[in-house]
Amino acid sequence: MNKRLAVAFTGPSNSGKTTLILKVARKLIYEHKKEVAIIKHDPGDKARFDVEGKDSYKFSDTGAEVIVTSPTRTTYxxxxxxxxxxxxxLFDKFDILLVEGLKNLPLPRIAVFRNSLDTDYFPYMDALAIDESIDSDAYDIPKNVSMLDLNDPEDVISWILKNSKEV
Known part of the structure; x- marks a missing residue:
């Protein structure tokens, strides 16, 4: 069995977390030939997986744990x-797990910011992915935090491959 690695992405709304995760996942899958799993935390409980009236909605609405399977996907x-x-x-096999959110998980964490940094995140981050909209010299960034280019998914991937936690 190959090593399975996990890393988390954190940051405020609209900082670019999802965009970065999408770019990283696509590169890992298509260029690095890795199996990727993604967990997204939905703290506002806003994600909607189905439409009222459909069978899967009715099943889910009972309160049961439901798996919907089709020729192209399985939804839990x-x-x-x-x-x-x-x-x-729940994920049978993967090489790399990318987690969006879930600040309390004991995973190496990449904080994603644009325009300004929120120092409240500093204690929880192991790497910082930013673009040119942030002047990193204007902040007292902890010395142990790796600096990553938000617009360079390969830079982020190399950090992930070196620093992820085996799960």
């Missing part, structure tokens, strides 16, 4: 908050 609906190890078990 759960009404319970899962711990990281439970979520990892």
């Amino acid at each position: 609906f759960s009404h319970r908050q899962k711990e990281l190890d439970e979520m990892i078990r």
